[in-house]
Structures are given as C-alpha cells and as structure tokens.
Amino acid sequence: MTQVQPQASHFVNGAYREDVAGEAIPVIYPATGEVIATVHAATPAVIEEALASAARAQKEWAALRGVQRGRVLRRAADLIRERNRDLSVLETYDTGKPLSETLVADAWSAADALEYFGGLAATLSGEHIQLGSDFVYTRREPLGVCVGIGAWNYPTQIAAWKGAPALACGNAMVFKPSETTPLGALKLAEILMEAGAPAGLYNVVQGMGAVGAQLIADPRVAKVSITGSVPTGTKVYEAAARAMKHVTLELGGKSPLIVFEDADLESAVSGAILGNFYSTGQVCSNGTRVFVQRGLKDAFLSRVAERLQGVVMGDPQDESTNFGPMVSQRQRDIVEGFIQKGIEEGARLVAGGRRLNRPGFWIEPTVFADVTDDMTIARDEIFGPVMSVLDFDTEEEVLARANATEFGLAAGVFTRDLARGHRVAAGFEAGTCFINAYNLTPVEAPFGGMKRSGIGRENGQAAIEHYSQLKSVYVGMNRVEAPF
16 A cells, blocks of 8 residues: 655644644544555644744744735646656555545646646736726735645645645635545645745645634634535634634535436436546535436436446546545444435435445445425535436426525536527526536636635635735825814
C-alpha cells in the first residue's frame, strides 16, 4: 500500500505540525475498513498558531499586486497536475472513490480552480464614478482571515474551491477538512507553500465540530465558508451571525431531474446515472428525484437496469473499477435505513439494495420505481447510491412537484424541445440547473443553492464577491459648504 500516513496532522505556518495531545482520529480505508493512518485533532495551541500565522501572512499577501498572487496560484495548479496520479491515489485511499474517478475529478478540479482564480487575481479592480467635478472611486479589498470547513465527498476539490478565490482576493485561509477525510488538504497546503505562498497563508488543522466552532468564534476570522449538511450549515450560520462574519454555505439537496418523453433515452439514462451513482451517490447536487414522463417510464427503467450491468465494484485502485464503497460504515448504515424505508412505504425495488459480503462499506447501486412525493426516500437527502423514479404527465404538474421541497441546490431537464428546456430551467427553484446534461460543475460557472441549500456562490466570477468587500471613496474637488 502507498504510504498515506502524513508527516504530521496539521500544516501550520508553512510547515507540518504535530500535537499528539489532540484526540486521535483514525483514517479508515472505505474499501477494506482498515485503519491506514492516524491524525490528531487540533489543540488550542495549534489553533492559535494557525490563526496568528494566517493574520500575519494575510497582510504580506494582500500587499502584493494581483498578478503576483496569481502567479503563485498558477504555479500551484501546475504542481498539482504534475502530481495528479499520486494525489489521486491518496484521494482514493482517503475517500474510497475509484481511481478511475479521482484521476479526472478531484485534484484535477482543484488545479482548475487555482488556475482560474490565479488568472482572475490580476483583473480585480474598482470603478470610477464621475459626479460633476467630484467623483467616487471604489476599492475591492480582501476580508482578512477566512475559515474553510470541508466535506468528505470531494476533500481536495473543496479545499481548493474555497482556497483559490480567497487567496486570489488577498485573504488568508485556515481550512478544516472533514475528520473522515483529512489527508488531501495537507498536500494542497504543502504545494501552495512550494509554489511561493508565504508561511501561514493557507493552514490546515484537523478536528471535529469543536475545532470548527473555535475557528468560527475567533474574532480574527472575517469569513466562514462551509460545505456540508443543512443542519450543520444552520449552526455555522448562527455562530457567524453573532459576530457579523461573512458566510458562504454550500449545503445539501434533494434535486429533481425531469425526463420528458421526447428526450434522448441514452443521454437521459446517462444523466440519471451520473446524477445518482457517480461517487457512489455521495454528491450534494445529485438529481435523486428522477421524474420520468409516463410514456417513457418502462423504457427508462429497463435501460437503467441494463446499464447497471456495467457496474464494476472491485479494488478502487484498479482503474477498471467504476463504483466504490460508501465513505464510512455510518454512512452505509444511514443509506440502508433509507432503502428499508423505501420498501416499507411501498416503493418498488428495481435494482440493487444489498450490501456486498466483503470487508469495507460496500452497497449496490439501488433503483426504486413507483415512488410518490410523500415517501421518505423522495423527501429526505440520502447521500448515497439510491435513485427514486417518479411518474408524471404534464410539464406544469412536474414543475410544481419538482419545486415542492425545502432544498434548491440543483435541478435538471432532458428534452429535445429546447424551448421547453429553457422554460423549465427558468421555472426551477434551484441555483444550479442543467439542460440535457447533469452534474457538470466547471470552475468558470457559479455553483450554489437557493432556499435551504445555501447562501452565496462558489466558482466563477461570482465567488470574488464573496471573498472581498467594496470600499467607496468620495473625492471632493470643490469648497465644502455647510448650513451653519
């Protein structure tokens, strides 16, 4: 096995940092259930060093020209691409996702974010507003020290999606990965340092919710960005609001995917597979409520079942494997509970539903048909490989049902009628929508949710607004008058 035990648990002030007084956190390989590394939760001393070094580094970093900051981010992107295989192997051990996926979707996406925001850094500017002979100019300034809190499904990607725009704008970041997947972010911090970032600019500290809470509460922190569940995001939002901190929340979803009778069947089935089974279904934007117009339902279900014959559940480090285990035993137990609920509430199990008789946290890709809107599997976020197929008759009806949820992260529609596609996309109450595609999230495009699925946007130029603030400067060119 590749050596996955990191040099130390944390990366602080430009170097690996250990403090074994912190609670031990085992790193478990989801494919086998084995403990493959151990890290320790950050102690108050480690947290203090991370925040103090970030505050120091931020001042130095913000004083650089945007083109200089961008150069460092782009160098880091190049280093990630050069080391993509090693980083992907590590990500597979950390998450259980197959190497065939991590090679193209994880570190590579992190490099895209660093390259994109590295290019934007030199373009950040204000505006000049003429007011007769007086004028106003605006300055786009950094927020200061930002805290990022990651999720376990895309640990390296999320670390960069939060870090790249923050650093491009002149901020520093203290990043806390999920305790389930602590390894990838350490490598990102190491690479940024190698690329020329000042010591302390991007720190990584490990730990559970208590560590995150300490970071959020610290008065030196100006901004918090979290990827996680709605309950966790709500707690973070409440804590940040007490001190009027800036917040970006990228939370969960129960997204609809609508397939009209005129859709290209193969594309629609592929979209549903990508929107339910990629990353073993552990994707926040997944289209887990698949509404299929009644006339296409039988052909759709038949083709999905056929396509699932192509699932290969083997060693995740073997590139022929295309479906990995759940990230943890707890997550698999949660998913099995939902599958049982689906059966009890009358949904028809079309495929899968069973755990594999082998070590690790394996479960088959699962498809339910005849699902109704009131069933638990159609209402609650499962975060696993469970597809719920629902029938519909008309566009008006399905759009109302698609929007009848507290979530609003993503939504998709498959149809050959592009006028209808645009009409339905306009009608979706969701922040990230797809027409004849699903779950493609290029760094150039804003990503985020509506309703309880979050606040703010990641990626695209929109992310700059969430990691910077505008200062207006009024310049008077005339003698000042007053009423007395």
